[in-house]
Amino acid sequence: MHVFGPVPSRRLGRSLGVNHIPPKVCSYACRYCQLGSTLNMSVERRNFFDPSAIAAEVEAKLEDLKKSGDPVDYLAFVPDGEPTLDLGIGTLAEKIKAFGIPIAVISNASLIGDPEVQEALLLFDWVSLKVDGATEEVWKFVDRPHKKLSFDSILKGVGDFASSYEGHLETETMLIAGGNDGDEQLEALASFLEPVSPAVCRLSSPTRPPACPDVACVDEERLAVATATFQSHGLNPMILNAYEGDDFTRTGDVRDALLSILSVHPMKEAAVARFLEQEGDDPDLVEQMVVDGDVVKTDWRGDVFYARNLRNAKDREKY
Ligand code: SF4
Structure with missing residues:
Protein backbone atom coordinates (compact mmCIF):
# COMPACT_ATOMS: atom_id res chain seq x y z
CA MET A 1 0.00 0.00 0.00
CA HIS A 2 1.34 3.41 -0.97
CA VAL A 3 -1.53 5.54 0.30
CA PHE A 4 -2.55 6.06 3.92
CA GLY A 5 -5.04 8.07 5.92
CA PRO A 6 -6.37 10.66 5.82
CA VAL A 7 -4.37 11.54 8.90
CA PRO A 8 -4.64 14.71 10.97
CA SER A 9 -1.65 16.91 10.16
CA ARG A 10 -0.48 19.84 12.23
CA ARG A 11 0.37 21.69 9.03
CA LEU A 12 -1.92 20.34 6.35
CA GLY A 13 -5.30 19.72 7.96
CA ARG A 14 -6.69 16.36 6.77
CA SER A 15 -4.04 14.96 4.50
CA LEU A 16 -4.00 11.79 2.48
CA GLY A 17 -0.47 10.43 2.67
CA VAL A 18 1.50 9.14 -0.31
CA ASN A 19 4.34 6.80 0.58
CA HIS A 20 6.60 6.28 -2.44
CA ILE A 21 9.87 5.33 -0.72
CA PRO A 22 10.61 1.87 0.70
CA PRO A 23 11.30 1.68 4.44
CA LYS A 24 13.55 3.41 5.41
CA VAL A 25 15.74 4.80 2.63
CA CYS A 26 17.10 8.17 3.63
CA SER A 27 20.11 10.42 3.17
CA TYR A 28 20.04 11.35 6.86
CA ALA A 29 19.92 9.44 10.11
CA CYS A 30 18.50 12.22 12.28
CA ARG A 31 18.94 11.67 15.99
CA TYR A 32 15.29 12.53 16.56
CA CYS A 33 13.77 10.53 13.67
CA GLN A 34 10.39 9.10 14.65
CA LEU A 35 10.77 6.28 12.12
CA GLY A 36 13.73 4.79 13.98
CA SER A 37 17.18 4.00 12.59
CA THR A 38 17.93 4.61 8.91
CA LEU A 39 18.02 1.13 7.39
CA ASN A 40 19.39 2.16 4.02
CA MET A 41 21.48 5.32 3.97
CA SER A 42 21.62 6.57 0.40
CA VAL A 43 22.10 9.64 -1.76
CA GLU A 44 21.50 7.79 -5.01
CA ARG A 45 18.31 8.88 -6.74
CA ARG A 46 16.47 5.84 -8.10
CA ASN A 47 13.13 4.66 -9.43
CA PHE A 48 11.49 2.72 -6.63
CA PHE A 49 7.85 2.15 -7.61
CA ASP A 50 5.76 2.70 -10.71
CA PRO A 51 4.25 6.23 -10.52
CA SER A 52 1.19 5.14 -12.54
CA ALA A 53 0.41 2.36 -10.05
CA ILE A 54 0.71 4.74 -7.08
CA ALA A 55 -1.46 7.34 -8.82
CA ALA A 56 -4.11 4.66 -9.46
CA GLU A 57 -4.05 3.79 -5.76
CA VAL A 58 -4.53 7.45 -4.84
CA GLU A 59 -7.41 7.75 -7.28
CA ALA A 60 -9.14 4.67 -5.87
CA LYS A 61 -8.73 5.93 -2.32
CA LEU A 62 -10.14 9.35 -3.25
CA GLU A 63 -13.18 7.61 -4.76
CA ASP A 64 -13.75 5.70 -1.50
CA LEU A 65 -13.39 8.86 0.55
CA LYS A 66 -15.77 10.74 -1.72
CA LYS A 67 -18.42 8.08 -1.14
CA SER A 68 -17.96 8.29 2.62
CA GLY A 69 -17.95 12.12 2.53
CA ASP A 70 -14.50 12.29 4.12
CA PRO A 71 -12.73 15.52 3.07
CA VAL A 72 -9.08 15.68 2.00
CA ASP A 73 -7.23 19.02 2.23
CA TYR A 74 -3.89 17.88 0.78
CA LEU A 75 -2.28 14.94 -0.95
CA ALA A 76 0.95 14.81 0.98
CA PHE A 77 4.18 13.09 -0.03
CA VAL A 78 5.31 11.93 3.39
CA PRO A 79 7.12 8.65 2.78
CA ASP A 80 9.17 6.21 4.82
CA GLY A 81 12.36 8.07 3.89
CA GLU A 82 13.47 11.09 1.85
CA PRO A 83 11.00 11.77 -1.00
CA THR A 84 13.51 13.39 -3.38
CA LEU A 85 15.51 10.14 -3.55
CA ASP A 86 12.73 8.95 -5.86
CA LEU A 87 13.67 9.73 -9.47
CA GLY A 88 9.98 9.41 -10.35
CA ILE A 89 8.79 12.06 -7.89
CA GLY A 90 8.14 14.61 -10.64
CA THR A 91 6.15 12.18 -12.75
CA LEU A 92 4.15 11.09 -9.73
CA ALA A 93 3.51 14.71 -8.73
CA GLU A 94 2.16 15.52 -12.19
CA LYS A 95 -0.14 12.51 -12.19
CA ILE A 96 -1.49 13.21 -8.71
CA LYS A 97 -1.93 16.92 -9.29
CA ALA A 98 -4.49 16.00 -11.93
CA PHE A 99 -6.92 14.95 -9.16
CA GLY A 100 -7.47 18.63 -8.34
CA ILE A 101 -6.35 18.56 -4.70
CA PRO A 102 -3.27 20.58 -3.63
CA ILE A 103 -0.12 18.51 -3.34
CA ALA A 104 2.46 18.86 -0.59
CA VAL A 105 5.89 17.44 0.13
CA ILE A 106 8.06 17.37 3.22
CA SER A 107 11.74 17.04 2.27
CA ASN A 108 14.94 17.02 4.30
CA ALA A 109 16.46 19.27 1.58
CA SER A 110 19.63 17.16 1.43
CA LEU A 111 19.49 16.86 -2.38
CA ILE A 112 18.19 20.32 -3.16
CA GLY A 113 21.53 21.33 -4.64
CA ASP A 114 20.56 19.16 -7.62
CA PRO A 115 18.68 21.26 -10.25
CA GLU A 116 16.54 18.23 -11.17
CA VAL A 117 15.35 17.95 -7.58
CA GLN A 118 14.49 21.64 -7.55
CA GLU A 119 12.57 21.22 -10.79
CA ALA A 120 10.52 18.38 -9.28
CA LEU A 121 9.76 20.33 -6.11
CA LEU A 122 8.53 23.29 -8.16
CA LEU A 123 5.53 21.13 -9.13
CA PHE A 124 4.20 21.10 -5.56
CA ASP A 125 1.74 23.63 -4.14
CA TRP A 126 3.26 23.36 -0.67
CA VAL A 127 6.87 22.51 0.17
CA SER A 128 8.51 22.10 3.54
CA LEU A 129 12.31 21.96 3.76
CA LYS A 130 14.20 20.79 6.79
CA VAL A 131 16.87 23.15 8.11
CA ASP A 132 18.10 21.91 11.47
CA GLY A 133 21.38 23.75 11.55
CA ALA A 134 23.15 26.63 9.82
CA THR A 135 26.65 25.36 10.55
CA GLU A 136 28.18 22.15 9.29
CA GLU A 137 28.97 21.03 12.81
CA VAL A 138 25.36 21.29 14.01
CA TRP A 139 24.02 19.73 10.81
CA LYS A 140 26.33 16.74 11.21
CA PHE A 141 25.44 16.32 14.86
CA VAL A 142 21.67 16.57 14.55
CA ASP A 143 20.98 15.07 11.11
CA ARG A 144 23.94 12.64 10.83
CA PRO A 145 24.03 13.03 7.01
CA HIS A 146 25.39 10.66 4.38
CA LYS A 147 29.09 11.38 3.99
CA LYS A 148 28.77 12.29 0.30
CA LEU A 149 26.47 15.24 1.02
CA SER A 150 27.78 18.78 0.83
CA PHE A 151 26.45 21.25 3.37
CA ASP A 152 27.36 24.26 1.21
CA SER A 153 25.46 22.79 -1.72
CA ILE A 154 22.37 22.36 0.48
CA LEU A 155 22.48 25.94 1.76
CA LYS A 156 22.89 27.26 -1.78
CA GLY A 157 20.14 24.93 -3.06
CA VAL A 158 17.67 26.15 -0.42
CA GLY A 159 18.34 29.77 -1.43
CA ASP A 160 18.12 29.06 -5.16
CA PHE A 161 14.90 27.08 -4.79
CA ALA A 162 13.28 29.76 -2.63
CA SER A 163 14.04 32.43 -5.20
CA SER A 164 12.28 30.58 -8.01
CA TYR A 165 9.42 28.87 -6.13
CA GLU A 166 6.01 30.55 -6.22
CA GLY A 167 4.04 28.17 -3.98
CA HIS A 168 3.83 28.00 -0.20
CA LEU A 169 7.32 27.44 1.22
CA GLU A 170 7.92 26.46 4.82
CA THR A 171 11.02 25.44 6.67
CA GLU A 172 11.07 23.06 9.58
CA THR A 173 13.61 22.99 12.35
CA MET A 174 13.55 20.26 14.96
CA LEU A 175 15.19 21.56 18.11
CA ILE A 176 16.91 19.14 20.43
CA ALA A 177 18.35 20.17 23.78
CA GLY A 178 22.11 20.58 23.66
CA GLY A 179 22.12 19.96 19.89
CA ASN A 180 20.89 23.04 18.05
CA ASP A 181 18.98 25.10 20.62
CA GLY A 182 21.77 27.38 21.87
CA ASP A 183 21.57 31.15 21.40
CA GLU A 184 24.38 31.20 18.84
CA GLN A 185 22.91 28.31 16.87
CA LEU A 186 19.48 29.91 16.79
CA GLU A 187 20.98 33.20 15.67
CA ALA A 188 22.90 31.46 12.85
CA LEU A 189 19.75 29.65 11.73
CA ALA A 190 17.65 32.81 11.69
CA SER A 191 20.39 34.71 9.83
CA PHE A 192 20.52 32.01 7.18
CA LEU A 193 16.74 31.87 6.79
CA GLU A 194 16.20 35.64 6.65
CA PRO A 195 16.98 36.01 2.91
CA VAL A 196 15.27 32.66 2.16
CA SER A 197 12.11 34.29 3.52
CA PRO A 198 9.82 31.24 3.88
CA ALA A 199 6.14 31.90 4.51
CA VAL A 200 6.45 30.04 7.82
CA CYS A 201 9.38 28.68 9.84
CA ARG A 202 8.14 25.74 11.89
CA LEU A 203 9.98 25.14 15.12
CA SER A 204 9.41 21.91 16.92
CA SER A 205 10.73 19.44 19.42
CA PRO A 206 10.11 15.67 19.24
CA THR A 207 6.57 14.51 20.03
CA ARG A 208 7.21 10.83 19.31
CA PRO A 209 9.92 8.39 20.39
CA PRO A 210 13.23 9.41 18.73
CA ALA A 211 15.78 7.14 17.02
CA CYS A 212 18.36 8.01 19.68
CA PRO A 213 16.88 7.47 23.13
CA ASP A 214 19.17 10.15 24.63
CA VAL A 215 17.56 12.94 22.56
CA ALA A 216 16.14 15.52 24.94
CA CYS A 217 13.24 17.80 24.06
CA VAL A 218 13.61 21.55 24.45
CA ASP A 219 11.45 23.29 27.03
CA GLU A 220 8.91 26.06 26.50
CA GLU A 221 11.46 28.69 27.46
CA ARG A 222 13.89 27.63 24.69
CA LEU A 223 11.05 27.56 22.18
CA ALA A 224 10.17 31.11 23.24
CA VAL A 225 13.81 32.21 22.77
CA ALA A 226 13.88 30.54 19.35
CA THR A 227 10.63 32.27 18.38
CA ALA A 228 11.93 35.68 19.47
CA THR A 229 15.24 35.14 17.63
CA PHE A 230 13.45 34.25 14.40
CA GLN A 231 11.07 37.19 14.76
CA SER A 232 13.99 39.56 15.22
CA HIS A 233 15.08 38.55 11.70
CA GLY A 234 11.67 39.33 10.21
CA LEU A 235 10.72 35.64 10.00
CA ASN A 236 7.34 34.10 10.80
CA PRO A 237 8.04 31.32 13.30
CA MET A 238 5.34 28.90 14.40
CA ILE A 239 5.68 26.32 17.10
CA LEU A 240 4.83 22.85 15.88
CA ASN A 241 4.97 21.04 19.15
CA ALA A 242 1.65 19.41 19.79
CA TYR A 243 0.52 15.90 19.10
CA GLU A 244 -1.80 16.04 16.06
CA GLY A 245 -4.79 14.37 17.64
CA ASP A 246 -6.40 11.01 17.07
CA ASP A 247 -8.64 11.59 14.10
CA PHE A 248 -7.23 8.91 11.78
CA THR A 249 -9.50 7.58 9.05
CA ARG A 250 -9.42 4.03 7.80
CA THR A 251 -10.58 2.44 4.60
CA GLY A 252 -10.00 -1.12 3.38
CA ASP A 253 -8.44 -3.93 5.34
CA VAL A 254 -7.87 -2.84 8.94
CA ARG A 255 -4.48 -4.50 9.38
CA ASP A 256 -3.07 -3.03 6.15
CA ALA A 257 -4.54 0.39 6.87
CA LEU A 258 -3.10 0.51 10.39
CA LEU A 259 0.29 -0.71 9.23
CA SER A 260 0.49 1.86 6.45
CA ILE A 261 -0.23 4.70 8.90
CA LEU A 262 2.16 3.36 11.55
CA SER A 263 4.83 3.10 8.89
CA VAL A 264 5.20 6.88 8.70
CA HIS A 265 3.18 8.06 11.64
CA PRO A 266 3.70 6.38 15.05
CA MET A 267 0.44 6.60 17.06
S1 SF4 B 1 13.65 12.61 10.22
FE1 SF4 B 1 13.31 12.50 8.02
S2 SF4 B 1 15.28 13.09 7.19
FE2 SF4 B 1 15.67 12.54 9.28
S3 SF4 B 1 16.25 10.36 9.21
FE3 SF4 B 1 14.04 10.48 9.60
S4 SF4 B 1 13.12 10.30 7.58
FE4 SF4 B 1 15.27 10.86 7.26
Whole structure:
Protein backbone atom coordinates (compact mmCIF):
# COMPACT_ATOMS: atom_id res chain seq x y z
CA MET A 1 0.00 0.00 0.00
CA HIS A 2 1.34 3.41 -0.97
CA VAL A 3 -1.53 5.54 0.30
CA PHE A 4 -2.55 6.06 3.92
CA GLY A 5 -5.04 8.07 5.92
CA PRO A 6 -6.37 10.66 5.82
CA VAL A 7 -4.37 11.54 8.90
CA PRO A 8 -4.64 14.71 10.97
CA SER A 9 -1.65 16.91 10.16
CA ARG A 10 -0.48 19.84 12.23
CA ARG A 11 0.37 21.69 9.03
CA LEU A 12 -1.92 20.34 6.35
CA GLY A 13 -5.30 19.72 7.96
CA ARG A 14 -6.69 16.36 6.77
CA SER A 15 -4.04 14.96 4.50
CA LEU A 16 -4.00 11.79 2.48
CA GLY A 17 -0.47 10.43 2.67
CA VAL A 18 1.50 9.14 -0.31
CA ASN A 19 4.34 6.80 0.58
CA HIS A 20 6.60 6.28 -2.44
CA ILE A 21 9.87 5.33 -0.72
CA PRO A 22 10.61 1.87 0.70
CA PRO A 23 11.30 1.68 4.44
CA LYS A 24 13.55 3.41 5.41
CA VAL A 25 15.74 4.80 2.63
CA CYS A 26 17.10 8.17 3.63
CA SER A 27 20.11 10.42 3.17
CA TYR A 28 20.04 11.35 6.86
CA ALA A 29 19.92 9.44 10.11
CA CYS A 30 18.50 12.22 12.28
CA ARG A 31 18.94 11.67 15.99
CA TYR A 32 15.29 12.53 16.56
CA CYS A 33 13.77 10.53 13.67
CA GLN A 34 10.39 9.10 14.65
CA LEU A 35 10.77 6.28 12.12
CA GLY A 36 13.73 4.79 13.98
CA SER A 37 17.18 4.00 12.59
CA THR A 38 17.93 4.61 8.91
CA LEU A 39 18.02 1.13 7.39
CA ASN A 40 19.39 2.16 4.02
CA MET A 41 21.48 5.32 3.97
CA SER A 42 21.62 6.57 0.40
CA VAL A 43 22.10 9.64 -1.76
CA GLU A 44 21.50 7.79 -5.01
CA ARG A 45 18.31 8.88 -6.74
CA ARG A 46 16.47 5.84 -8.10
CA ASN A 47 13.13 4.66 -9.43
CA PHE A 48 11.49 2.72 -6.63
CA PHE A 49 7.85 2.15 -7.61
CA ASP A 50 5.76 2.70 -10.71
CA PRO A 51 4.25 6.23 -10.52
CA SER A 52 1.19 5.14 -12.54
CA ALA A 53 0.41 2.36 -10.05
CA ILE A 54 0.71 4.74 -7.08
CA ALA A 55 -1.46 7.34 -8.82
CA ALA A 56 -4.11 4.66 -9.46
CA GLU A 57 -4.05 3.79 -5.76
CA VAL A 58 -4.53 7.45 -4.84
CA GLU A 59 -7.41 7.75 -7.28
CA ALA A 60 -9.14 4.67 -5.87
CA LYS A 61 -8.73 5.93 -2.32
CA LEU A 62 -10.14 9.35 -3.25
CA GLU A 63 -13.18 7.61 -4.76
CA ASP A 64 -13.75 5.70 -1.50
CA LEU A 65 -13.39 8.86 0.55
CA LYS A 66 -15.77 10.74 -1.72
CA LYS A 67 -18.42 8.08 -1.14
CA SER A 68 -17.96 8.29 2.62
CA GLY A 69 -17.95 12.12 2.53
CA ASP A 70 -14.50 12.29 4.12
CA PRO A 71 -12.73 15.52 3.07
CA VAL A 72 -9.08 15.68 2.00
CA ASP A 73 -7.23 19.02 2.23
CA TYR A 74 -3.89 17.88 0.78
CA LEU A 75 -2.28 14.94 -0.95
CA ALA A 76 0.95 14.81 0.98
CA PHE A 77 4.18 13.09 -0.03
CA VAL A 78 5.31 11.93 3.39
CA PRO A 79 7.12 8.65 2.78
CA ASP A 80 9.17 6.21 4.82
CA GLY A 81 12.36 8.07 3.89
CA GLU A 82 13.47 11.09 1.85
CA PRO A 83 11.00 11.77 -1.00
CA THR A 84 13.51 13.39 -3.38
CA LEU A 85 15.51 10.14 -3.55
CA ASP A 86 12.73 8.95 -5.86
CA LEU A 87 13.67 9.73 -9.47
CA GLY A 88 9.98 9.41 -10.35
CA ILE A 89 8.79 12.06 -7.89
CA GLY A 90 8.14 14.61 -10.64
CA THR A 91 6.15 12.18 -12.75
CA LEU A 92 4.15 11.09 -9.73
CA ALA A 93 3.51 14.71 -8.73
CA GLU A 94 2.16 15.52 -12.19
CA LYS A 95 -0.14 12.51 -12.19
CA ILE A 96 -1.49 13.21 -8.71
CA LYS A 97 -1.93 16.92 -9.29
CA ALA A 98 -4.49 16.00 -11.93
CA PHE A 99 -6.92 14.95 -9.16
CA GLY A 100 -7.47 18.63 -8.34
CA ILE A 101 -6.35 18.56 -4.70
CA PRO A 102 -3.27 20.58 -3.63
CA ILE A 103 -0.12 18.51 -3.34
CA ALA A 104 2.46 18.86 -0.59
CA VAL A 105 5.89 17.44 0.13
CA ILE A 106 8.06 17.37 3.22
CA SER A 107 11.74 17.04 2.27
CA ASN A 108 14.94 17.02 4.30
CA ALA A 109 16.46 19.27 1.58
CA SER A 110 19.63 17.16 1.43
CA LEU A 111 19.49 16.86 -2.38
CA ILE A 112 18.19 20.32 -3.16
CA GLY A 113 21.53 21.33 -4.64
CA ASP A 114 20.56 19.16 -7.62
CA PRO A 115 18.68 21.26 -10.25
CA GLU A 116 16.54 18.23 -11.17
CA VAL A 117 15.35 17.95 -7.58
CA GLN A 118 14.49 21.64 -7.55
CA GLU A 119 12.57 21.22 -10.79
CA ALA A 120 10.52 18.38 -9.28
CA LEU A 121 9.76 20.33 -6.11
CA LEU A 122 8.53 23.29 -8.16
CA LEU A 123 5.53 21.13 -9.13
CA PHE A 124 4.20 21.10 -5.56
CA ASP A 125 1.74 23.63 -4.14
CA TRP A 126 3.26 23.36 -0.67
CA VAL A 127 6.87 22.51 0.17
CA SER A 128 8.51 22.10 3.54
CA LEU A 129 12.31 21.96 3.76
CA LYS A 130 14.20 20.79 6.79
CA VAL A 131 16.87 23.15 8.11
CA ASP A 132 18.10 21.91 11.47
CA GLY A 133 21.38 23.75 11.55
CA ALA A 134 23.15 26.63 9.82
CA THR A 135 26.65 25.36 10.55
CA GLU A 136 28.18 22.15 9.29
CA GLU A 137 28.97 21.03 12.81
CA VAL A 138 25.36 21.29 14.01
CA TRP A 139 24.02 19.73 10.81
CA LYS A 140 26.33 16.74 11.21
CA PHE A 141 25.44 16.32 14.86
CA VAL A 142 21.67 16.57 14.55
CA ASP A 143 20.98 15.07 11.11
CA ARG A 144 23.94 12.64 10.83
CA PRO A 145 24.03 13.03 7.01
CA HIS A 146 25.39 10.66 4.38
CA LYS A 147 29.09 11.38 3.99
CA LYS A 148 28.77 12.29 0.30
CA LEU A 149 26.47 15.24 1.02
CA SER A 150 27.78 18.78 0.83
CA PHE A 151 26.45 21.25 3.37
CA ASP A 152 27.36 24.26 1.21
CA SER A 153 25.46 22.79 -1.72
CA ILE A 154 22.37 22.36 0.48
CA LEU A 155 22.48 25.94 1.76
CA LYS A 156 22.89 27.26 -1.78
CA GLY A 157 20.14 24.93 -3.06
CA VAL A 158 17.67 26.15 -0.42
CA GLY A 159 18.34 29.77 -1.43
CA ASP A 160 18.12 29.06 -5.16
CA PHE A 161 14.90 27.08 -4.79
CA ALA A 162 13.28 29.76 -2.63
CA SER A 163 14.04 32.43 -5.20
CA SER A 164 12.28 30.58 -8.01
CA TYR A 165 9.42 28.87 -6.13
CA GLU A 166 6.01 30.55 -6.22
CA GLY A 167 4.04 28.17 -3.98
CA HIS A 168 3.83 28.00 -0.20
CA LEU A 169 7.32 27.44 1.22
CA GLU A 170 7.92 26.46 4.82
CA THR A 171 11.02 25.44 6.67
CA GLU A 172 11.07 23.06 9.58
CA THR A 173 13.61 22.99 12.35
CA MET A 174 13.55 20.26 14.96
CA LEU A 175 15.19 21.56 18.11
CA ILE A 176 16.91 19.14 20.43
CA ALA A 177 18.35 20.17 23.78
CA GLY A 178 22.11 20.58 23.66
CA GLY A 179 22.12 19.96 19.89
CA ASN A 180 20.89 23.04 18.05
CA ASP A 181 18.98 25.10 20.62
CA GLY A 182 21.77 27.38 21.87
CA ASP A 183 21.57 31.15 21.40
CA GLU A 184 24.38 31.20 18.84
CA GLN A 185 22.91 28.31 16.87
CA LEU A 186 19.48 29.91 16.79
CA GLU A 187 20.98 33.20 15.67
CA ALA A 188 22.90 31.46 12.85
CA LEU A 189 19.75 29.65 11.73
CA ALA A 190 17.65 32.81 11.69
CA SER A 191 20.39 34.71 9.83
CA PHE A 192 20.52 32.01 7.18
CA LEU A 193 16.74 31.87 6.79
CA GLU A 194 16.20 35.64 6.65
CA PRO A 195 16.98 36.01 2.91
CA VAL A 196 15.27 32.66 2.16
CA SER A 197 12.11 34.29 3.52
CA PRO A 198 9.82 31.24 3.88
CA ALA A 199 6.14 31.90 4.51
CA VAL A 200 6.45 30.04 7.82
CA CYS A 201 9.38 28.68 9.84
CA ARG A 202 8.14 25.74 11.89
CA LEU A 203 9.98 25.14 15.12
CA SER A 204 9.41 21.91 16.92
CA SER A 205 10.73 19.44 19.42
CA PRO A 206 10.11 15.67 19.24
CA THR A 207 6.57 14.51 20.03
CA ARG A 208 7.21 10.83 19.31
CA PRO A 209 9.92 8.39 20.39
CA PRO A 210 13.23 9.41 18.73
CA ALA A 211 15.78 7.14 17.02
CA CYS A 212 18.36 8.01 19.68
CA PRO A 213 16.88 7.47 23.13
CA ASP A 214 19.17 10.15 24.63
CA VAL A 215 17.56 12.94 22.56
CA ALA A 216 16.14 15.52 24.94
CA CYS A 217 13.24 17.80 24.06
CA VAL A 218 13.61 21.55 24.45
CA ASP A 219 11.45 23.29 27.03
CA GLU A 220 8.91 26.06 26.50
CA GLU A 221 11.46 28.69 27.46
CA ARG A 222 13.89 27.63 24.69
CA LEU A 223 11.05 27.56 22.18
CA ALA A 224 10.17 31.11 23.24
CA VAL A 225 13.81 32.21 22.77
CA ALA A 226 13.88 30.54 19.35
CA THR A 227 10.63 32.27 18.38
CA ALA A 228 11.93 35.68 19.47
CA THR A 229 15.24 35.14 17.63
CA PHE A 230 13.45 34.25 14.40
CA GLN A 231 11.07 37.19 14.76
CA SER A 232 13.99 39.56 15.22
CA HIS A 233 15.08 38.55 11.70
CA GLY A 234 11.67 39.33 10.21
CA LEU A 235 10.72 35.64 10.00
CA ASN A 236 7.34 34.10 10.80
CA PRO A 237 8.04 31.32 13.30
CA MET A 238 5.34 28.90 14.40
CA ILE A 239 5.68 26.32 17.10
CA LEU A 240 4.83 22.85 15.88
CA ASN A 241 4.97 21.04 19.15
CA ALA A 242 1.65 19.41 19.79
CA TYR A 243 0.52 15.90 19.10
CA GLU A 244 -1.80 16.04 16.06
CA GLY A 245 -4.79 14.37 17.64
CA ASP A 246 -6.40 11.01 17.07
CA ASP A 247 -8.64 11.59 14.10
CA PHE A 248 -7.23 8.91 11.78
CA THR A 249 -9.50 7.58 9.05
CA ARG A 250 -9.42 4.03 7.80
CA THR A 251 -10.58 2.44 4.60
CA GLY A 252 -10.00 -1.12 3.38
CA ASP A 253 -8.44 -3.93 5.34
CA VAL A 254 -7.87 -2.84 8.94
CA ARG A 255 -4.48 -4.50 9.38
CA ASP A 256 -3.07 -3.03 6.15
CA ALA A 257 -4.54 0.39 6.87
CA LEU A 258 -3.10 0.51 10.39
CA LEU A 259 0.29 -0.71 9.23
CA SER A 260 0.49 1.86 6.45
CA ILE A 261 -0.23 4.70 8.90
CA LEU A 262 2.16 3.36 11.55
CA SER A 263 4.83 3.10 8.89
CA VAL A 264 5.20 6.88 8.70
CA HIS A 265 3.18 8.06 11.64
CA PRO A 266 3.70 6.38 15.05
CA MET A 267 0.44 6.60 17.06
CA LYS A 268 -0.36 6.86 20.74
CA GLU A 269 -2.22 3.99 22.38
CA ALA A 270 -5.47 5.98 22.59
CA ALA A 271 -5.28 6.85 18.88
CA VAL A 272 -4.90 3.20 17.91
CA ALA A 273 -7.82 2.26 20.18
CA ARG A 274 -10.01 4.87 18.54
CA PHE A 275 -8.93 3.80 15.07
CA LEU A 276 -9.91 0.18 15.81
CA GLU A 277 -13.19 1.26 17.38
CA GLN A 278 -14.37 2.99 14.18
CA GLU A 279 -15.58 -0.23 12.58
CA GLY A 280 -15.77 -2.37 15.68
CA ASP A 281 -12.50 -4.20 15.05
CA ASP A 282 -10.73 -6.36 17.60
CA PRO A 283 -9.18 -3.93 20.12
CA ASP A 284 -6.33 -6.40 20.69
CA LEU A 285 -5.31 -6.45 17.02
CA VAL A 286 -2.39 -4.06 17.55
CA GLU A 287 -1.01 -6.22 20.36
CA GLN A 288 -1.21 -9.21 18.06
CA MET A 289 0.72 -7.20 15.45
CA VAL A 290 3.40 -6.58 18.09
CA VAL A 291 3.58 -10.32 18.79
CA ASP A 292 3.79 -10.99 15.03
CA GLY A 293 6.77 -8.63 14.77
CA ASP A 294 5.01 -6.14 12.47
CA VAL A 295 4.66 -3.38 15.06
CA VAL A 296 6.89 -2.14 17.88
CA LYS A 297 5.60 -0.72 21.15
CA THR A 298 7.55 1.97 23.00
CA ASP A 299 7.06 3.83 26.27
CA TRP A 300 8.17 7.42 25.86
CA ARG A 301 7.67 10.35 28.22
CA GLY A 302 4.72 8.73 29.94
CA ASP A 303 2.89 7.61 26.80
CA VAL A 304 2.74 4.33 24.93
CA PHE A 305 3.40 4.59 21.17
CA TYR A 306 3.00 2.03 18.40
CA ALA A 307 5.10 2.18 15.21
CA ARG A 308 5.63 -0.14 12.29
CA ASN A 309 8.59 -2.45 12.72
CA LEU A 310 10.41 -1.30 9.58
CA ARG A 311 13.14 -3.88 10.07
CA ASN A 312 10.57 -6.57 9.35
CA ALA A 313 8.83 -4.76 6.50
CA LYS A 314 8.60 -7.18 3.61
CA ASP A 315 8.97 -4.42 1.01
CA ARG A 316 12.41 -3.27 2.23
CA GLU A 317 14.39 -6.34 1.31
CA LYS A 318 15.24 -5.45 -2.26
CA TYR A 319 16.49 -1.93 -1.53
S1 SF4 B 1 13.65 12.61 10.22
FE1 SF4 B 1 13.31 12.50 8.02
S2 SF4 B 1 15.28 13.09 7.19
FE2 SF4 B 1 15.67 12.54 9.28
S3 SF4 B 1 16.25 10.36 9.21
FE3 SF4 B 1 14.04 10.48 9.60
S4 SF4 B 1 13.12 10.30 7.58
FE4 SF4 B 1 15.27 10.86 7.26
